[in-house]
Amino acid sequence: MIHHETLRGFLAEDAPFGDQTTQAVVPMTDGRAAVIAGDTGVVAGIAEAIILFSECGVEARALAGDGDWIDPGQQILDISGPVHGILLAERTVLNLMGRMSGIATATKRFSSLIESVMPGARIAGTRKTAPGLRFFDKKAVMLGGGDPHRYTLSDAIMIKDNHLALVGIEEAIAKARAVSRFRVIEIEVETPEDAMTAASAGADALLLDNMNADSVKETVALLEAHDLRKNVFLEISGGITPANAGSYEGCGIDLVSSGWLTHSVKNFDFSLEMRMALRVIKL
Structure with a gap:
């Protein structure tokens, strides 16, 4: 059972009053992004990443499963939705996936x-x-x-x-x-x-x-x-x-x-790459 409240707390810790930079400089746009692996090993934290993005109004589609062996350059998540939400969840997702995957890989x-x-x-x-x-x-x-x-x-x-x-x-x-x-x-x-x-x-x-x-x-x-x-x-x-x-x-x-x-976990390398804006939301 995944601890949803804990995950929400992680987001609140990173942005207690919102993402000031994104709100200031990025238009309200829908877009796409990808989470890419930078290391070889066992991926973990995918289920948590999907929930974290969902909490920010973003859809994340898994291209690998928790426990799978992955390689550098492999796309792990396909992400779509408001770019403000994508960028709000980005660091929390990468931090948690990086730690969990580092532990899973070391354990394997x-x-x-x-x-x-x-x-x-x-x-x-x-x-x-x-x-x-x-x-x-x-x-x-x-x-x-x-x-x-x-x-x-x-x-x-x-x-x-x-x-x-x-x-x-x-x-x-x-x-x-x-x-x-x-x-x-x-x-x-x-x-x-x-x-x-x-x-x-x-x-x-x-x-x-x-x-x-x-x-x-x-x-x-x-x-x-x-x-x-x-x-x-x-x-x-x-x-x-x-x-x-x-x-x-x-x-x-x-x-x-x-x-x-x-x-003594060694963090597993992941990156999030913005791909394209789908549309600009006009208010």
């Missing part, structure tokens, strides 16, 4: 890398998203083939280091289980020994946080030796990027979560 490439070095494992995003953009960042991760992971603190029980600074591993798991027997309980651990403690205490999933490849392999081997590996879902996280993911080859985990996908 990272996912392919993960599959090659850790067969069966998936790439996932995190909550390290820009405030106000989480829905769109998570959607982009999914369009790139990744797992969105939890959207909010309300979605799942994940016991992290600051929780464990206040409550011990076994006590934390017991309290979480007492609240709900139906929710998955995931806990963050930083050593093989803590992983063993958490698995023995009944955690459903272990997040191996900031462990190097040797520590991850040691943890997996320890869990297997005590017949606990089959009981837990294993996630690794903490500074994992395409540059170092190869060192975890064959480590036997289920999920790689990486904040890099959203906090």
